[in-house]
Amino acid sequence: MDNFNRNLEKYAELVIRIGVNLNKGQDLLVEAPIETLDLTRLIVQKAYEAGANYVHVHWQDDVVTRNKFDYASEDSMDYYPEWYTTMLERFVENGGALLNIKVPNPNLYDGIEASLISRASKAASTARAKYQHYVRTGEFSWCLIKAPTEAWASIVYADLPEEQRIPAMWDAIFKINRVYEENPVVAWQSHLDTLKATHSLLNERSYKALRYRATGTDLRVELPEGHIWLGGDNENARGVRYVANMPTEEVFTIPNRTGVSGTVASTMPLNINGALVDRFTFTFEAGKVVDFQAEVGYDHLARLLDMDEGARYLGEVALVPFDSPISNLNRIFYNTGIDENASCHLALGSCYPINLKDGTKLSNAELKARGGNSSLIHVDFMIGSAELEIDGELVDGTIEPIFRAGNWVLTF
Numbered sequence: 001m002d003n004f005n006r007n008l009e010k011y012a013e014l015v016i017r018i019g020v021n022l023n024k025g026q027d028l029l030v031e032a033p034i035e036t037l038d039l040t041r042l043i044v045q046k047a048y049e050a051g052a053n054y055v056h057v058h059w060q061d062d063v064v065t066r067n068k069f070d071y072a073s074e075d076s077m078d079y080y081p082e083w084y085t086t087m088l089e090r091f092v093e094n095g096g097a098l099l100n101i102k103v104p105n106p107n108l109y110d111g112i113e114a115s116l117i118s119r120a121s122k123a124a125s126t127a128r129a130k131y132q133h134y135v136r137t138g139e140f141s142w143c144l145i146k147a148p149t150e151a152w153a154s155i156v157y158a159d160l161p162e163e164q165r166i167p168a169m170w171d172a173i174f175k176i177n178r179v180y181e182e183n184p185v186v187a188w189q190s191h192l193d194t195l196k197a198t199h200s201l202l203n204e205r206s207y208k209a210l211r212y213r214a215t216g217t218d219l220r221v222e223l224p225e226g227h228i229w230l231g232g233d234n235e236n237a238r239g240v241r242y243v244a245n246m247p248t249e250e251v252f253t254i255p256n257r258t259g260v261s262g263t264v265a266s267t268m269p270l271n272i273n274g275a276l277v278d279r280f281t282f283t284f285e286a287g288k289v290v291d292f293q294a295e296v297g298y299d300h301l302a303r304l305l306d307m308d309e310g311a312r313y314l315g316e317v318a319l320v321p322f323d324s325p326i327s328n329l330n331r332i333f334y335n336t337g338i339d340e341n342a343s344c345h346l347a348l349g350s351c352y353p354i355n356l357k358d359g360t361k362l363s364n365a366e367l368k369a370r371g372g373n374s375s376l377i378h379v380d381f382m383i384g385s386a387e388l389e390i391d392g393e394l395v396d397g398t399i400e401p402i403f404r405a406g407n408w409v410l411t412f
Contacts, residue, residue: 006169011044011179014246018188018233019143020097021242024051027096031058036147043099060064061152062105068120069112077119080127088131095238098142105151106276106334118303121273125307125376136352137360138234141242144337146173156333175324175380176247176338183345192243195232199251201410202229202319207392210317210402212264213389216281221317222259224371226357229253233355249326249341252343253317254355256371258287260314264346268332268339268382275300276334280381288312289348304348310375316347316355322386323404336380343384344403349377 016022028047030038035194044055068076091098109117125132135142148169157165174180181187212219231251233241261284269278277297282289289312294301305311318340320327325341333339351372353359359367364374390403401409 005180006089007170007174007179008039009042010184011174011177012039012046012119013185014177014179014188015024015099015143015145016046017042017185019145019243019246020099020141021240022047022050022097022141023240024054026051027091027094028052028055029058029091029096029098030055031060031098031100031102033101033103033149034059034061034145035149036103037368039147040101055265062108062149066108069109069116074116077116078123079231080123082127085127085131088128089134091106092131092134092140097140097242100142100144101147102144102335102337103146103149103152104271104274104335105149105169106155106269106274107151108277114275114299114303117273117275117300118307122376129376132350132378136350136354137237139237139238140353141240143243144245145177146246146335146338149172152335156331172329172331172333175329176341184335185200188243192232195248198408199229199231202251202253205392206395208395209259209393211391211393211399212262212383212388213390214265214385216265217263217388219225219262219264219284219382221261221314222256222371223253223317223355224259224304226359226370227253228357230352230355243249245337245341247341249324250318250320250345252316252352252355254359254372255314255346256287257313257351257368258375259401260284260287261384264383266381266383267385268343269334270379270381271334271336272297272300272379277301284314287314290338304377304379307349308376311349311377313348313373313375314346314347315349315351315375315378316380316403318380319390319403320344320384320386321403321408322384324385327384339382340380343382344388344390344406345380345382345384347378349373349379359371361404363409 047055148166153165153169157168178184178187209220209222229251233243235241246311263283265281269276277294277300280294283291320343386406388406391399392402
C-alpha cells in the first residue's frame with residue numbers, strides 16, 4: 001500500500017507538472033468521476049503546491065448521467081445548459097487550465113435508443129462549439145488522463161477475479177504513464193524529445209500523401225500544403241507547453257478534406273458516447289464516407305456519420321508503431337485516449353487547426369478552402385496492426401516506406 005500511495009502521488013505530480021504544466025497564479029478546473037476521489041484530492045494538493053490560484057472540481061457520476069436517459073423527458077435530450085458553456089468559455093478566456101480524468105463506460109447506455117444518445121450528443125457538441133474551438137486551436141492548456149473505475153476495470157480485465165481488476169488497471173496506468181520510473185517527470189521529458197524528433201523528420205519529408213495497406217485496408221490520404229506534424233506536447237496561446245493526452249505515443253497531422261480515397265478497416269472496438277461499435281469499415285470517395293459497415297453498433301455509427309456535413313470527412317491522421325508500450329500490453333482498453341496510442345488511427349470530423357500553417361487564424365470557410373474539415377465531432381478510430389504497411393508519397397511522385405509490419409522503417 002505504501003508503494004501504491006507513493007506511485008499515486010507521483011502520478012498526481014506528473015499530470016500537474018507535465019500534463020497541464022500549471023503555472024503560478026492559474027485557476028485549474030478538474031473534471032473527475034466520483035470514484036477517483038483519492039487521486040483527485042492529490043491532484044488538488046499538487047496544484048496548490050504548484051501555485052494554483054483556485055482549483056474547482058466538477059464531479060461526474062455514471063448513475064447520474066444514466067438517469068437522464070432513463071427518466072428525463074425526450075425533449076430534454078435536445079437541451080444543454082448555456083450557463084455551463086459560458087462558464088467554460090470564461091474560464092478559458094481568463095487563462096485557466098483543464099485536467100479531465102476521462103473514463104467513459106462502454107456499457108453506460110445499454111438498452112438506450114441510439115437516436116436519444118445522438119440527440120444528446122449533438123446538443124452538447126453544438127452548445128460547446130466555441131469552447132471546442134478553443135481546445136482544437138490550443139488556446140489554453142488541457143490534459144486528459146485516466147484512472148480506474150469499477151465499470152471500466154470490469155470490462156478491460158474481465159478475465160481476472162473481481163478483486164484483482166482495479167489493481168491491474170492501476171498497474172497498467174502507471175506503466176503507460178512511466179510512473180514506475182525513478183523520476184517520471186524526467187522520463188516524460190525524454191519521451192517528448194523522442195516524439196519531437198519523429199514529427200520533425202516527417203515535417204522535413206513533407207509528404208504529399210500517405211498510402212495504407214492491410215487486410216481490409218487500401219487507402220490513400222492526401223496531406224494539404226502547409227500541413228504540420230505534431231506530437232507529445234503543444235504550445236498554448238500564452239506560450240506554455242502542455243500534453244493534451246496522457247499517455248501519448250502518437251504523431252499526428254491534418255489530412256486533405258477531399259483527398260481521401262479507398263477503404264479502411266478498424267482493428268479495435270470504438271466507444272462512441274458510451275455505445276460500443278466494432279468490426280467496421282469505411283469506403284471513401286473524394287474524402288467523403290460513401291459506404292460503411294459495422295458488425296456491432298451499426299445504428300450508433302450511422303447516427304455519428306449523420307451528425308453534420310463534416311462528420312463523413314477525416315480531420316486527423318496519426319501514426320503509432322505497433323511495437324509500443326501500450327500495444328505491448330496486449331489489452332484493449334475500450335478507451336480512445338489509451339487505445340489510440342496503441343495503434344495508428346484516423347479521426348472523423350473536425351481537424352485541429354494547429355496542424356496547418358497559420359491555421360489558428362483561419363475562419364471555418366478559410367480552413368475548408370485550405371483542406372481542413374469542420375464538424376461538431378472529432379472521433380478517433382484505430383486501424384493499426386502488425387501487418388500494416390504505410391508508404392509516403394513525395395511531391396515529385398517518389399514513394400518511400402514509412403511503416404512495415406506495423407512499425408517505423410524511417411530512421412530518426
